Amino acid sequence: TTTTTSSSDELPYNSRPCYTSSTTTDTLLTNYCRPSYLIIGAGKAGTSSLYNYLLDHPDVLPAESKQTHYWKYDHKPNSVNSLKKYYAHFPRSWEFHLSPDGTTQKVVGESSPGYLTDEMAATYIKRELPGVKIIVVIRDPVERAMSSYRYNYLHMIGTDGRGLNGNTKKKSHTSRRKKRTKDNVPMENEDERYNHLEAIISDSGEIISSSATSASTHVTFSEFVKAEMAFLRSCADPNTKNIMKSCLTDTSTLDAQWSNITKATPSGELKELKTHSSYLVRSMLGRGFYRNQLEGWEREHDVKVVCVEHLTRDEGGAVLTDVADFIGLADFDFTDTLKSKGVYNYGRNTGYGRSTTWDEFERKKRAGGGGIDENLRAELIEFYKEFGEWDYFASRCGWSNNNLE
Numbered sequence: 184t185t186t187t188t189s190s191s192d193e194l195p196y197n198s199r200p201c202y203t204s205s206t207t208t209d210t211l212l213t214n215y216c217r218p219s220y221l222i223i224g225a226g227k228a229g230t231s232s233l234y235n236y237l238l239d240h241p242d243v244l245p246a247e248s249k250q251t252h253y254w255k256y257d258h259k260p261n262s263v264n265s266l267k268k269y270y271a272h273f274p275r276s277w278e279f280h281l282s283p284d285g286t287t288q289k290v291v292g293e294s295s296p297g298y299l300t301d302e303m304a305a306t307y308i309k310r311e312l313p314g315v316k317i318i319v320v321i322r323d324p325v326e327r328a329m330s331s332y333r334y335n336y337l338h339m340i341g342t343d344g345r346g347l348n349g350n351t352k353k354k355s356h357t358s359r360r361k362k363r364t365k366d367n368v369p370m371e372n373e374d375e376r377y378n379h380l381e382a383i384i385s386d387s388g389e390i391i392s393s394s395a396t397s398a399s400t401h402v403t404f405s406e407f408v409k410a411e412m413a414f415l416r417s418c419a420d421p422n423t424k425n426i427m428k429s430c431l432t433d434t435s436t437l438d439a440q441w442s443n444i445t446k447a448t449p450s451g452e453l454k455e456l457k458t459h460s461s462y463l464v465r466s467m468l469g470r471g472f473y474r475n476q477l478e479g480w481e482r483e484h485d486v487k488v489v490c491v492e493h494l495t496r497d498e499g500g501a502v503l504t505d506v507a508d509f510i511g512l513a514d515f516d517f518t519d520t521l522k523s524k525g526v527y528n529y530g531r532n533t534g535y536g537r538s539t540t541w542d543e544f545e546r547k548k549r550a551g552g553g554g555i556d557e558n559l560r561a562e563l564i565e566f567y568k569e570f571g572e573w574d575y576f577a578s579r580c581g582w583s584n585n586n587l588e
């Protein structure tokens with residue numbers, strides 16, 4: 184393994200984000216440029232909005248796409264070749280308008296929500312991108328869990344009333360789409376779906392027997408979170424309430440199960456679900472343990488936490504100015520950005536680059552539908568309180584103790 188950045192190269196890279204022939208001995212990397220900030224999560228907390236809002240700053244360049252996932256899935260070798268593939272997601276040096284001495288005001292960043300849950304990513308990033316600014320968007324964890332349920336589960340199995348046609352996922356879903364009937368109930372692949380459910384709720388036999396036994400039902404939000412609460416409680420030290428980190432987002436059990444399932448279905452489609460969906464659904468509550476997940480990152484990095492609830496069209500400008508300042512950008516007024524750009528990746532208008540106007544967003548929120556049952560919400564808040572996760576951010580972010588709708 185190799186480290187291509189020397190300590191004199193420390194970020195902020197808004198001065199020297201790019202490798203030039205005089206700043207790297209690895210000629211392979213010449214003209215490739217490093218990100219100055221990473222939005223590392225939380226998934227379904229508003230990362231697409233923040234990423235897109237920041238692009239309005241005149242010194243922020245867009246990456247090839249919002250998320251690369253590099254430090255989560257591909258970080259291990261850190262060979263120059265591998266890093267080059269990562270940097271290939273970003274513009275080359277000429278787009279940064281370097282001055283003759285290699286300095287520039289421009290920056291680029293990316294937003295991969297999976298990094299937050301992966302402590303090893305914090306270490307790898309520290310080694311290769313020392314001084315990179317880490318930004319975390321958090322959201323009322325109960326709302327976040329519901330959003331994840333809709334997106335990573337209902338949407339994936341096609342029972343969210345919209346099917347897969349409306350999403351922006353790439354070709355790999357085409358074959359799944361073909362297998363659906365008009366009303367989006369999977370037919371030929373019922374077995375596949377059973378396995379999918381079993382894999383997701385592996386520690387919760389009661390779910391399988393109580394609801395998922397009928398081919399026409401799906402696991403409800405309530406069933407998912409109740410199973411996960413039981414699982415996480417079983418992982419906690421009864422006295423200190425410390426939860427083993429691995430329990431929050433562990434995928435090892437799943438990995439073992441999925442390898443069997445993939446063997447049983449040579450089509451290979453399930454492999455994709457394994458990476459993109461099942462572990463996310465399995466940790467719907469776990470990923471809301473922000474304080475717990477932040478520990479490792481704050482030990483190694485400069486971290487800024489943003490509450491999505493503060494990113495409103497009226498007051499979000501100040502939040503964005505603060506984030507820009509944290510990255511090291513010049514002053515910029517984001518008031519118009521927020522008004523004109525709306526909300527990205529809104530549930531029924533999914534897509535990292537697709538936005539919903541504020542009027543529509545607020546109208547749909549008022550209309551409700553698919554919201555969380557009041558008693559269940561209260562139970563989940565109590566659960567987060569039990570582990571010291573609710574009170575840590577609730578008042579700062581303005582999370583309501585009551586039902587939001």
Ligand SMILES: Nc1ncnc2c1ncn2[C@@H]1O[C@H](COP(=O)(O)OS(=O)(=O)O)[C@@H](OP(=O)(O)O)[C@H]1O
Pocket residue numbers: 225226227228229230231232296326329330331333334491492494495526527528529530531535
């Ligand atoms: N400014 C603002 N205020 C309130 N809520 C907001 C905001 N921006 C994004 N959102 C909601 O965040 C959800 C999408 O989050 P992400 O873009 O991080 O999702 S992803 O993990 O990248 O798929 C998605 O939640 P759901 O609509 O509940 O699914 C968005 O509606």
